[in-house]
Amino acid sequence: MTIWKYLKDHWLLLIGWLFFIGVTCFILWLSPDMVVNPSVIGYLVLLQGLFLLLFLAIDYSLKKRWWRSLDISEHPPSLELYLEEASKTEEKLVQNYINGLLIEHQQTMQQAINNQQDQKDYIDSWVHEIKVPLAAVNLILQSIEDDIPEKKYYLVENELSKIDEYVEQVLYYARLDSFSRDYLIQEYSLKEIVQSVIRTQGNYFIQKNLRFSIEGNDQMVLTDAKWVAFIFKQLVSNAIKYTPAGGEITVTLSRTKEGACLSLKDNGIGIPKEDQHRIFDKGFTGENGRTSEQHSTGLGLYLAKSLADKLGHQLTMESVEGEGTTMKLLFPFLSYFNERR
Template sequence: MTFIKYLKDRLLIVIGWLILSLLMVFMVWLTPGLNHFWDNISYLLVLQLFLIFVFFVIDYSRRQKWYKALAHQTDSHLQHFVEVASTNEEQLVQEYINQQVREHHLMLEQLLDSQKDQKDYMDSWIHEIKVPLAAVDLILNAIEFDIPDEKFVSLQNEIQKIDEYVEQVLYYSRSDEFVNDYLIQEYSLKKIIQPIIRSQANYFIQKNLQLSLSEEDAKVLTDAKWIEFIFRQLLSNAIKYTPNQGNIDIKIVTKSSGTSLILEDNGIGIPAEDLGRIFDKGFTGENGRKAQQHSTGIGLYLAKTLANKLGVMLTAESQAGMGTKMTLFFPRLDFYHEER
């Protein structure tokens, strides 16, 4: 708090002093037989003004420690207790603030415990659900020749969808602990993405999609597991929003500044008003609200979040009815040092 603000808070005291001073002048003026009236009054008023100014300066200096403690409490968002009160008024305020701090700490602990319990439950659920999923897959493979091929492929695709949604939940729950679960090494991009492409083979066959994969390859510094997840989200979206007999092109382009992994389709595209929000958490957009292409709004959000944590740039280009182009850009680290 500044000295001017301090004086404004004590405006009533100043006004009271002025009123008392005027009363004193009036009473002295009524007293008969006083010599040098105005000289004496001027001296008294100046002396009073000096004394009250000194009083305010001393009081302000004494309260500065209190004001700083309150300002620090505001900046720290109720993280620390206040222990500098010296007057009864300050003690009252200090007691109230410290009570708020205690309640804040208690609520924060309860929230953290609740989040930990929720995360532990999610991790347990994810691992538990994988057991019946694997069992269903084994049963389906056992009866492969007892049901029509079309039904077998359809059931296999549905099981894979469930597995992908479970994986999405797993990565979502671990996204806050990314720093504890990554390993940066040099990987071949093709070796990372080819297993993902093969895992989606049934969808390509079912929708009669044409896949074009460039012959170029490149090595990048990244974490393979997280890139696999990101690429799977992008490829799943491309398959979902590309009509039957559509095309999906995957290219790897290397430049001096880094390597780009480009996934382009000729699907329904993204409306201009939605393009800037597709990476927002929970955003489904016009396309995602359609029944045949139901979207949760989590996949691209996770892909963008994890890409940022890996230092990879994920961008999107699209026009409604003209397809979509998703680009993962892996910067070459020494490029930035050369630029400097």
């Protein structure tokens, strides 16, 4: 706090001092038996003014240390930074109140962290447990493949695959906050990652008679293969979902001055212009998700965008309604990062 702000806060004291000086001079002037020299009154006013200035200076210097302890510009905000500089009763009341709030917030925050960790542990456990019966059902389905109609077999297989994808989404969503403890950056072949994901979606391509092609030369990228495969799987799943039967999906691998680029283009129904700025929002399904026969959770693209950002990749979208959509995943070069900085 500056000296001017301090004086502004003590305006009542200054007015009281002026009033006291005025009353004193008035009483001396009214006294008939006392002849007061004006110079004496001047010395009296000067002396009282010096005492007032001395009082204000001492009070300001004592409070300045207290104000400095409250100044967040000198001390970064922290729930562990308790106040300890109070000396007066009023300051101690404020200090005790603020420290009490800090302790309460610490306890509340720690409880929230513990609850979040418990929830994450439960989800991790649930995901691993649910995979066991899913794997068992898959084995049972394969064992009775020859005993049921082919159409029903593929129908059940597709539904099991959807369940597995939703379970995977839950797992990755739960691990968003702990991403930094679960990734390994190495050099990978982008084409191999693409092909491994496409193989898992082979049945959907066959059933909808979708054509798929990879264009461009293979690119080596620094990334985490597991997380990028999940990101690409969400993009492919969306492309399949909103591309009509007999359509085409094309992956293009290229290299630009910024880095390696993976483009996924489909000739599906496209995304309405008014929805395009929100497709990466959590839970947003858009007009297509609400009117399409395909069920949409609104989590796939949100997870893809969130994970891409955490990996330092750039996920963007271009779409024309009625013509198709292109999703681009850019893997920036390290030199490009340095130039941006």
